[in-house]
Amino acid sequence: MNIRRAATLLALGLAASGIHAASVPQKTQWILASAKATGAGGEDFVTSLRITNPNTVTATVAITYLALSPLQDGRANGDNSSATTVTVTVDGGRTLPIEDVLGTKFGSAAPHGIVAGGLKIASDVPVSVLSRTYNAAARSSTGVPGTFGFSIPAQSADEAVSAGDTAYVSYVAGAPDRTKGYRSNFHMLNTVAEESVVHLKLVRQDGSVVGERDYTFAPLASAQENDIAKVYGNTALDENLTVFATVKSGGPVVVGASVIDNAIASINYAPPAKVFAPNNGKFGLILDDGGYGFSGRLDVYEGMPDFLSAGIVLEGCPAPTTVQLFFVQAFTLGGNKNTTFTKNADGSWAMSGSSSSATWTGTIFGDVDGSVFGTITYARSSGSAGGSCPGVGKTMSFRGARAEAIPVP
Structure with a gap:
């Protein structure tokens, strides 16, 4: 028997316990988005990394560039199964800075036509990873050079959205044009070497649905829906939209949004909160x-x-x-x-x-x-x-x- x-x-x-907090060092994690590209307003976006090793031993860290692919009829066809990986080491108790990671480590490669995408971070010991994507060509009102941007913390496997799970991202915004309000780009990264399908639903504060659709991702594909509110048919000035992302098959998938001020191009990151299905x-x-x-x-x-x-x-x-x-x-x-x-x-x-x-x-x-x-x-x-x-x-x-x-x- x-x-x-x-x-x-x-x-x-x-042994039953909750998920890891986002701040806990991990062996495997993902940076949702990175770039070395020109923005819609002429911004010069680059991404830097900080990898912190809290251990007493040296960490060997593999960074894999999962290049962004354009969406074609709801499909991200850029298969990253053969993506390039570079390896770095971080001494115990130290933080390794990597400036312009796509330029300095991956030669500004654009296998799917865009120098942008997600990053997989795999280490032999747990590490913490934080990215910053910023406009390197910013100027103050008096013409003084500077930068502005936003940070994206790495997401662990516990934070990724598995099949049957739903994540929601608030603070998504839309506007009728680029002269006022905000726009939001929604980022998605398939973390597995198989096809995954994600259903997105954009919802207003009153619960009414702006629009919804499915997205199909090639293995390890990365994609973003730019100005998602406009794409889904929003025509109002609305700063309180929420995206619900459900993985229908495959996965896990990591998601999040960038929210851009149309007037001054300042940008913030909106992280996901996950609804776990047992x-x-x-x-x-x-x-x-x-x-x-x-x-x-x-x-x-x-x-x-x-x-x-x-x-x-x-x-x-x-x-x-x-x-x-x-x-x-x-x-x-x-x-x-x-x-x-x-x-x-x-x-x-x-x-x-x-x-x-x-x-x-x-x-x-x-x-x-x-x-x-x-x-x-x-x-x-x-x-x-x-x-x-x-x-x-x-x-x-x-x-x-x-x-x-x-x-x-």
Whole structure:
């Protein structure tokens, strides 16, 4: 019999945790956008990097340039599977500055016609990465040379948008022309060497939809929708638009927006906030079992639970052992199949299962942070079929988070 041990349940329950904060050093991360290009107003945009190594050992860091490709009927066809990678080292406790990264490290290459794109940063030890894209040819009102621009922090795998997940980017703006207000460019980067499809929806403050469409990305492709509000049909001066980005297939994908002042060309970065869908993972469950401290495990694969187990303490059993521990293992596949999970209209899942000695039912909900919560009811069968605790049951709530990802072929 395919038994998953109780010790694993406890370990998964204790391992359940939230995602990394954005400021935590990472081994793999992405800079959404970089450039060495002329802007719409004649700006001379370049990008610099700062790579900080907080470790005591030297970091070996590979930087891969994922060049921007133009959008053609919603497709970014620039396949970056053979993209150029350069390697740098950063001493422990030091910060490495890289000025004009596309010019100095990649020779201002434009394999898809534009000297711009995303950057993948892969290090043998965790590092922190921050970029700055700025106009190197700026002048003050009196003609003094200077610069202005914006910083884009690196995004980790936890911040990238996976299949079924949605991110939203606020502070997106649009204007009827370039004489006033703001415009927004929406940036997207496919982080995997396979095709990915992203659905964007542009929404006003009142919830009405300006427009929506799908984008298809070649492997590791980078693209941006310039002046997205205008492209989607906005004709008003509106500084409170929000883009909702959902990955329909493939992924993860990283997203964000640049917001440009039409009058003076100042620019800011609008980062994404991610709505996590609990999917493709093993979730550790903490049971509200009255202080006994047992835990559980839930597996969700391709949008549906396919396994649940838990240690359940029942009180009120016949003497002499009035408190007893039972384990439920809910299988949906194979010869051990004993449970059915059904998706409800509100997106939750209903569970119903049984064995010769007990029944179990419950409801599982997903939260916007990728965690799960719900209730489970476990009841022993009546009479001799219920063994040492016939007819006794218990309903309890639970909450859990993903402890391990399940790879999807």
